[in-house]
Amino acid sequence: MMYWLVLVFFILLSHTKAEKVLLGKIKVPDINGDDRTVYSSDESLRRLVESLMERVDRQDAKIQSLEMVVKDTMEDLKRKENKISQLERELRTVLKPYQNLANNRKDMPAENSTGPSRPRNIISDDMDVIHSGQESVMDSNKEQSSSKSVRVLPNGSGAFSVSLSGQDLALHPGLVIAFDEVQLDVDGNYHPGDGVYTVPVSGVYVFTWCITGTTTDNVVTELIVNGSPRGTAFSDAESGHTWDSSTGVIVTSVHADDHVFIRSKFSGSIHSSSSYGKARFSGWRLT
Structure with a gap:
């Protein structure tokens, strides 16, 4: 200014x-x-x-x-x-x-130059070990000396898995279902002719089975140990006139030479095929 x-x-x-x-x-x-x-x-x-x-x-x-x-x-x-x-x-x-x-990550040690290891597929790896049977036991010392440890199942592990060949099977009360296709039987204790599994070693076992009931038929199956029911599975196929599948899983204590099998409780019909799934019976020892 x-x-x-x-x-x-x-x-x-x-x-x-x-x-x-x-x-x-x-x-x-x-x-x-x-x-x-x-x-x-x-x-x-x-x-x-x-x-x-x-x-x-x-x-x-x-x-x-x-x-x-x-x-x-x-x-x-x-x-x-x-x-x-x-x-x-x-x-x-x-x-x-x-x-x-x-x-x-910078502080972590470098990985093996052979590249990252493949993630372990528990089911397939364990099946490979089971199939090896006595050979796995004989080679256990060699496996333990290697950098990768492998769980080896000894004889008497009791693992088996069987299925019913492709067919529709008519049931009646007290029918023992003979699963005639054997996928796995470590100790040779399952008998496809009569559908009976003989327990090799006393212990706690897991048994599981899967059944598909056809249209208009309710299917009730039981896990039997020496003639006594240990578990039941019910397929409600009659309701709505559609197929229905059921799966039973039992953890139970059994003794050596016990007979274990799947039996129908009432009349009905079950379906088993590669297209829609096969009826199956499996088991293995826990302890």
Whole structure:
């Protein structure tokens, strides 16, 4: 503001001097032929000063407006900087667990150069061990000396799995279901001719069987040990006239030379095929 006042002062000073030099006294011709002298009016000077003051006021208003814009811009920048700092802190917090994980991986020993090991398929690996029978026992010392340990099942493990060949089998009360296809029989204790499994070693065993009843027939089957029922499975195929499957699972204690088999409790019909699933009977010793 002081700058503009000084500027107005010098402009007024120069304008006054110019008026004295250029205007001074002005001779105006009279109609009677006589010249008369008049002095310049102060009105033009007043108007000039007012115009300059108005111009100064407008410039001052513009400066104040620009100052407000600059102030708002600075405050906005400050808020954005605070927001960026907050986001950086949050990002570091989120990434910290992953950085720790990466550091832990760096500290882990390198894997074998032969490549990653294949995930162990428990079922297939155990079946391979069971099939090996006595050969697995004879080679157990060699296996123990290798880098990969293998669980070896000894003789008397009692594992077996059998199924019924593709057919529809009509049932009647007390019929022993003879599963005629043998997939697994470690100790040779299952007899496909009569469907009876003979327990090789006393212990706790798991027995399971799966039966599919055909349309309009409810099928009830039992797990029998030496003539006594230990468990029952019910296939409700009659309701809705559709096929229905049931699976029984029994954990029970048995003794050596006990006879275990599946028997129908009532009349009915069961289905067994590769397309829709075969009737199956399996078991193995736990302890």
